Amino acid sequence: MSESSFVEPTRRDMLYIATGAFAAVGAGAVVWPFISQMNPDASTVALASTEVDIAAIPEGGILTVKWRGKPVFIRHRTKKEIEEAVTTPIASLPDPQTDQARVKKPDWLVVVGVCTQLGCVPLGAPGSRGDYDGWFCPCHGSHYDTSGRIRRGPAPTNLVVPQYEFISDTKLRIG
């Protein structure tokens, strides 16, 4: 039995394997363009940066600008808000991050205005800023603080800080 069960591979076996392997590679090569075409196209990627004049934002005010189809909050923080953000014990945060790590200048907080849970735009009008004076997401009840960090609710992470730089004291480039 053991003698007869071992069959020497033939040239035909080799042809089967080679043909199968080529077919698999070919199928993958054809499928890839159809998957890739759904990724962001060149015109979408080109709209990747935007410039904003921030001179007119009063202390305590929030300007919402559109960047890559999403809102970005530019918040001119008050002394009290900065104080709250800086003195919060890091250990008490669901997604621990210091305030310093999230801002370039303490007066200005720039975050993507998209709740990290399911993508709603959190509310930031005075009176609807949630329990931590930051933002409140009405969709599923996430509270963010004055540094845009998640404090309570289902959102897993802090509001995202986009890539940005100060071109001058009153001009900002996002992206």
Next chain:
Amino acid sequence: MSGHSTYVPQSAIGRWFESRLPILGLMHGSFVSYPTPRNLNYMWTFGAMLSFMLVAQIVTGIALAMHYTPHVDFAFASVEHIMRDVNWGWFMRYAHANGASMFFIAVYMHMFRGLYYGSYKAPREVLWILGVIIFLLMMATAFMGYVLPWGQMSFWGATVITNLFSAIPLVGEAITTWLWGGFSVDNPTLNRFFSLHYLLPFMLVGIVILHVWALHVAGQNNPAGVEVKNVQRDTVPFTPYATAKDGFALVVFLIFFAWFIFYVPNYLGHADNYIDANPLVTPAHIVPEWYFLPFYAILRAIPSKLGGVIAMFGSIAVLAFLPWLDTSKVKSASFRPVYKVFFWVFVLVAIGLGYLGAMPAEGGYVIAARILTAYYFGFFLLIMPLLGMFETPKAVPATIADAVLAKHGNVVMNPAE
């Protein structure tokens, strides 16, 4: 069960054609001479309604696609154009939008029927799983269709649902970007949703054909939950018996459907979807269409993003495992006194979850949603496996004919069988 068709066409042309493509025989065997259990009740008429609704949605949808523009700048306006300018456009759109709701009403009745009478048990496991796939495809189709008018609920519904995929560890962000074709829900998203919304119904047709095929191999379940043993005693031909009964039920269903189209066409919709989509302002209260509410409630009941998403998809996936989760030998709940109670509680829980899905995610609503979610999963994962071991079922009739006769008071057993 379906038996080989002995159909012979009457005309010479029919016989000539039949010997070359036996499609007349196939139709005759499937919808005329096909034996149906003689004890089927009206809960068995929803399959015909679902077939009708699938065709109706495709027909109204093709008409609407002739006038709709899938572009963020024109989509909302083109829907209003359909409503105001296109001949009978209002009718097509209201029939299509309410048709989706009718489709789901019928599918939920159909599913609860299967759950009550144990239609998922051997030998109908594949039939049932095909049904779960149909349900999933229906949900995807309905979701993408709701995005097309590009109102506020369209946009924010699309945002919330596509963001579910961002909960997947490591590759979540990349998948979401790929689904969107950008960095947020935008024109590429709308375009591809239109393309897929047009495609999926035809895939549904294909799987429905498999579903009907599997049904005709295993044969229909029935209220007694016993298999056909004698085709002469236990069954009647599909035509005229099932055709007439399905036809009558369909007429009643169409009256209900027409009432929505002509009297309360916007009752099941949301007023915010008559506001053009605005990516910078989220509506105060995002709610999905009514048929998604129970699953939305499960999503929100779990205080973790990934956990909520897993629970929501799990609540549908668990259905596919029912044939193996239910350990009882008895199919029909008519003979399962304990299961019957748990089943009706489950129906109430499902309706309760639907109610909670429409309420804000805070305070007592969240606690209630957690309790009901626990029951939802407990019903499938604990009650069903355990009940099969501990429940004492009532005596099950030996044959369908016995069940019919017992119901009508004259128990006639035929020992010769």
